Amino acid sequence: MEPLAPHEKLFVDSEIAEDEYHGELGCEECHGGDPDEPDWRKAHAGVVKDPSYPDPSESCGICHEEIAEGYHNSLHIRLAPFELVIAKRTNPDETVAASVRKAREDHCRSCHSGCGQCHISRPEAVEGGLLEGHLFQRRPPMQLVCTACHGSRIEKEYFGKNEGLKPDVHKEKYFKCGKCHTAGEMHGDGRDYANRYAVSNGPKCLDCHGAIYEPKFKNARNHWIHRDQISCQVCHSQRYKNCYACHLGKDQQGFTYFKTQKSELNFKIGRNPLRTELRPEKFVTLRHAPVDHRSFDVYVKDGLSNFDALPTWKLATPHNIRRQTPQNRTCNACHGNEALFLLQKDVKETYREANRPVIVTREMIPKKRPDDP
Amino acid sequence: MKQRAIRIAVVLFLSAGLFFLLLPAKSRILSFQTQNQCFACHTNARMLIKITREIAAENKDQPSATIASEGEG
Secondary structure, eight states, rough: OOOOOOOHHHHHGGGGGGGGTGGGGOOOHOOOOEEETTHHHHHHTOSOOTTTTTOOOOTHHOOOHHHHHHHGGSSHHHOHHHHHHHHHHHHHHHHHHHHHHHHHHHTTTTTTOOOOHHHBBBBBGGTTSSGGGGOSSSSSOIIIIIHHHHHHIIIHHHTOOOOOOOHHHHHHTTTHHHHHHOOOOOOHHHHOOOSSSGGGTSTTHHHHHHHGGGGTTTTHHHHHHHHBBBBBBHHHHHOOEEEEEEEEEEESSSSSEEEEEEEEEEEOOOOTTTSSSOOOSSEEEEEEEOOOOTTTTTTTTTTTTGGGGSSSSSEEEOOOOSOGGGSSSSSTTTOOOOOOOOOOGGGGGGGHHHTTTTOGGGGGOOOTTTOOO | OOHHHHHHHHHHHHHHHHHHHTTHHHHHHHHHHOHHHHHHHHTOOOHHHHHHHHHHHHHHTTTOOOSBBBBBO
16 A cells, blocks of 8 residues: 655644544643644654554543453454464573564564554554544544555455455445454454454354355255354355465664565365364364464574474465355365365475364365265 | 513524534634644645655655565565
8 A cells, every 4th residue: 555645644634623522632632742832843742643552541542431441452452363373382491582572572563553543544554644634533444444454365355456366245245344343343342362263243254144054045055064064264265365484584774574485375275273162163264374483583593493383374264255166166176176175285394293283184075976066 | 671671682592502503613623723733733734745844854864664575464
């Protein structure tokens, strides 16, 4: 996404004075600074650019108290999955672990979002800039906020920007992110979730598509046969993006950077690494996370000495859903089709031990049905 | 006579209420602009362009972001 020009990032629409709630507040009440000082340099002494991060209690939280209560455990703030997943792979030596934590803070924490970076400005991770001249956005604009960060995978999948692939059917029905990902899910309910799949009010296909199991539904039989065996995406998603071997670094000016070795579109069904009551399916679509044994080497050698503690192929819910896909055209488009499954041969030797829990053996692949074309 | 005075008072009271209710937002904006330097500057594109150019000129030798990142993040 093209960043805004510097003055565009700061321009405030005078219409904000007409906002019956926020327009009553003086700028300095949230941002600090001196509103009476005509010299802009002096006026900006002590100014807080984003008063909602990391603690919104003295800004948004004054009125939006209930929402602010769950704020600190919201995945967009806490980034719990980064912390937990990296910690699990980290070398137990405390000195080494401290360097890994530093690397995580330097690199991963920049991808957070607070109240302001969804409802008032573009996220800082994409260079910020006020949305609509600081007019408060009840529903954050999808392409300036949500997919500004969730761009390389979700945006390209959802909008059909990956070559040869169609957009998500929900996009064609004009669904914005918020249609499935509700404010309650985004703001957090105060519980400290390990990952987005555990969030109790996260989206579930069945919230809308509950009728698929009803006898009168055209494909009810097929849905019953596969119920709790495979995730919806196994039949209904298209190929999706997988990235490999991300390495972090700092350039000569001290700016953090990353380099991913390769990205490719493919589709892999594997064993569910996060099987829970919410996600009981045996087989799910898996996406490769760009982690590598040596991702943090620039900070500390052997930082991820427990690399094999977790698979590098993760549970995924690609956002390119279609009713008809190559793998659900017929039974045998999937049954007996080894190319769709994550087999040992698909996994680089150095990643095999880590991925043992998700790799599918040939015996697990459903046999071809003789009665199917 | 007394009734007339009451009627006039009611009309005046309602008119005043209506005036305050419909007080044009423009006047609030104007008062913000004159009283609040933040508002006066940040709603003025010309002023912002001038200041951001000044800042850019002061920082022209300092890179603002890395160019070393490669691949999809």
